[in-house]
Amino acid sequence: MPKRILQGKVVSNKNDKTVVVKVIRKITHPVYKKIVQVSKKYTAHDETNQCQEGDSVKIIECRPLSKRKRWKVISEDQAA
Secondary structure (H helix, E strand, O other): OOOOOOEEEEEEEOOOEEEEEEEEEEOOOOOOOOEEEEEEEEEEEEEOOOOOOOOOOEEEEEEOOOOOOEEEEEEEEEOO
16 A cells, blocks of 8 residues: 655654644535635654754655654755
């Protein structure tokens, strides 16, 4: 089964080797047929502590690394 890859923005990097990534998806509302944004936060493993708040990153599914961490940062795009 392929691993999911998501793209989002780093909203917190206060923990050691961990970042919180906010992923925004656009879905169509089932009743009103209007496009709405749904966001979710994921904790991801950042081995080198390189990510800063506001960076755009891609994360990939992985084995459980802690109680809530199941994602790893695979690429980072420096955003101004």
